[in-house]
Amino acid sequence: MSSHRPGNALPFLLLQAFRTLIDELHVRLAEAGHPDLRPAHGFAMQMIRQGGSISDLGRRLGVSKQAAHKTVGGLEQLGYVRRTPSARDQRQVDVVLTERGMEALMLSGEILNELREEWAETVGGPEMTLVEDTLARVARPGGIERVMGWLGS
Structure with a gap:
């Protein structure tokens, strides 16, 4: 079956879908x-x-x-993380999530579950499952790590 879209459309469609999802997540987090x-x-x-x-x-x-230091500083000012003496090495300081940080991550997960269900209602449950299964087959394992550096942040 031939696609009516050129191959270079795929990364932009994936990026637009990702951006749509993350933008709505942040609207709801703000609320x-x-x-x-x-x-x-x-x-x-x-x-x-x-x-x-x-x-x-x-x-x-x-x-x-x-x-990383700048990111931690910003999150610390917002109350999402704190620095604590390392249990492994007295010379190091670990970064841990605060209660507010844990709350934000839990809430993000709940909102993303809601958004996934909303998308499934829009495109259909079987189609949504097909999209997720297909992406899982082609995505490299562990790809979420190191995404910030890859994006140039």
């Missing part, structure tokens, strides 16, 4: 009391949840230690 969160914060908080230092965060996100 729920998290108006200052940005998409980059979400990626960072997912990686912070895994534990570790600012250097660990930088490696996971694929950004410099300075960029």
Whole structure:
């Protein structure tokens, strides 16, 4: 079966769909009391949840230690993370999510579940499952990590 779209349309369609989803997520997060969160914060908080230092965060996100430090500073000012002495190494400081940070991640998951269901209502449940299954087959495992560095943030 031949597609009526050129191959170069695919990345833009995927990006537009992603942007639509993430923009609506942030509208709803703002309505729920998290108006200052940005998409980059979400990626960072997912990686912070895994534990570790600012250097660990930088490696996971694929950004410099300075960029990770700046991200942590911003999230710290907003009350989503805090620094704490490392249990592994007295010379290091770990970054952990605060209660507000955990709340924001949980809420994000709930909103994304709602948005997924809304999309399924729009395109049809079987079609939505087909899209997800197809993307899962072609996506590289672990691709979410290091996305920030890949995007040039």
